Amino acid sequence: MKVIVAGAGRLGTQIAEVLGGARNQVTLVDQDDDRVAALQGNVPAVLRIGDACEPAVLEDAGAHAADLVVAATGEDEDNLVVSLLAKRQFKVPRVIARVNDEENAWLFTHHWGVDAAVPAAAPLVSLIEEATSASDTVALLRLSKAGVNVIETTIGAHSQAAGHALAEVAVPPGLVVATVVRAGEPLAPTPELELREGDEVLVVSHSATEDEVHAIFQ
Known part of the structure; x- marks a missing residue:
């Protein structure tokens, strides 16, 4: 897009x-x-x-x-x-x-x-279109007025998230997985997407810290 x-x-x-x-x-x-x-x-x-x-x-x-x-x-x-x-x-x-x-x-x-x-006066919500090369997929990414952290992390060899679908990974409220990059290719973060070692995960959050995100996925 x-x-x-x-x-x-x-x-x-x-x-x-x-x-x-x-x-x-x-x-x-x-x-x-x-x-x-x-x-x-x-x-x-x-x-x-x-x-x-x-x-x-x-x-x-x-x-x-x-x-x-x-x-x-x-x-x-x-x-x-x-x-x-x-x-x-x-x-x-x-x-x-x-x-x-x-x-x-x-x-x-x-x-x-x-x-x-x-x-701007209410909690800040941005409607952002996210599209792949093949289709016009529309996603909602919520950005807080207080500020958003965009955090990258990588699925490690000993990650508890490896081998599990995104829906099975417990994430705190306010954290959204924006995309998963595998072998250089972005993947849509669908609930059934199974995470693998080496996957790069981009998350958006207005509350979680980098350490918390790394603990979930690494």
């Missing part, structure tokens, strides 16, 4: 980490030169400097071929403009926009090109 994320703040960066880690093609756009420079090499995404409210910037980021645009800036007016351009000018199939001020929530509708609005 080809994704454009407008806004390289905390939310935008986390979305880029999750989707890029799941082997999607992600482009992260921000007009802050210093912020973009700080992220170089630290997120699995192509970084672009520019104002995503400008059609030329979105076009340069690949909007004509994008499957998903996430407007995640800290300004509602910017997120609305990005959404409208993505949907009306570039015909992007799925557009998600962050609502920073709840008083503006009524504006975030299909009239502005928004398919799903993400409230």
